[in-house]
Amino acid sequence: MSRILVVAEHDGVSLHSGAARVVSCGLAIGAESLDVAVMGQDCNAIARQAGSIAGVSRVLCLDREENARPLAAVQAPQLAALAQQGYSHLLGPSTTFGKDLMPRVAALLGVPQVSDIMSVESGRRFKRPIYAGNAVLTVEAPADHIVVATARLASWPAASEGSEAAIEAIAVDAELPAHSRWLELKTAETERPDLQSAGVVVSGGRALGSADNFSMLYSLADRMGAAVGASRAAVDAGYVSNDMQVGQTGKIIAPELYFAIGISGAIQHLTGIKDAGVIVAINKDPEAPIFEVADISLVGDLFSIVPELQAALEDS
């Protein structure tokens, strides 16, 4: 049986929705115990949210000033010290937070990292995507070493809530570097649901043609309570901000319903939406590769289809 430590992501105010998914991955490993580490400053409220996830044994709070903002170089030594207190597995989310931090911990511990676990075959065997999702590789972590890994969030359901795990404030003995400083975070303010946890996502591609034209998609999304995403081409062209990119190098998502509007369906985009429930594609080119994976395909000009769709949905 395994003793699992999950590192929780948060924004200083609330727990990231991915934490409950990483816990699911941990439980699939077969956990004797599963602790969650929260690194932050004044993070009691976040610790309580983590403690409410079913299956969590204890929440360990590493509360200190240096943890006010996430800097991998500062957090990694703390996590490495904690992980050495008898844990068999250390898991983080496959988000930019986890991707930045976890390899640093793995290197401190001198072990390889398993990136993007999509399924658990055994305590040491995992499946992970490679080549932009063109293949699935089964890897086995070396025996007698701690397993350090990130969980691909779209592959795991959120563990349910309603428990109340014990919260312990702990201090670890680790020397923290002073060579890195956090300066600022610019977020695009939005009232819309979070792209990574939304049930419905409306995404637009290069075909939208301008930032202004994206407003069509925002209204459509608002009608459905959806998040808005984009292809890389739309982000590169400056129509929307980078945090909206879906795909191999953007966000990997699994909404129940996904609209790909004016998106060709390059492999790097498709890898971000493989686990979506229903994919609707709207594209004027009947040969567009997006139609190979779409559940419902509509060929035509988005500039007439989107307003029509909006009207049809308003009608009810």
Place this chain on the structure above:
Amino acid sequence: MRKIMVTLKRVVDYNVRVRVKPDGSGMATEGLKMSVNPFDEIALEEALRLRERGEASEIVAVAIGGDECQQQLRTGLAMGADRAVLVKADSEVQPLAAAGILLEIAKKEKPDIVIMGKQAIDDDCNQTGQMLATLWDRPQATFASEVRLDGGTARVTREVDAGLETIEVELPAVITTDLRLNEPRYIKLPDIMKARSKPLETLAVGELGLPAVPSLKSVGYEPPAQREKGELVENVAALVGKLRERGLVT
């Protein structure tokens, strides 16, 4: 003046669709077009721009792999790197081992900045830069979309899930690139000729005297689950009908 080290991994070109071998023993990469990992091209481009702005003086490109990686190093030299180093390794080199090798090269070359891709598009690991920074006991600034140097520090804007984050790191540091850092230049024919006379040093990984590090065992490869092709609808009314049938919209 600052010295920059960049890493160039040889990977299957991003436009080529790679498939799993029928027996599941690996990927069928024979005869496919190989290129410099796209994120590494961005890393080199950034180094070139820093040199052109007078903020760096020397760029050394490093690759780990078989002799065939010389092609990608030559591409890097043609783009504008000053020198290249190939660390010859005949078997697969995973991120932790690659980071260990790059550490030795960094100790020798003493770069002020190492710029690497955030991820190799074959293994999609997204680890090596962070691991090198750790073994080297230096800061990291991953997923960079803007790099500004100021004396002994770098201010790096990073593409994170929540938006754009800026951090400041003391040099030497490892920076890994995201797609929007820059658009790599095209190579001109005369530059390919010039690159032939630029120094390309080769050393065997064994010469570095590194201890073996634990690695992941590749047990098997399989194609991903395929989504089935769905149905074509004629118009918006039919689309909305389908969505309502499935209870997806009200």
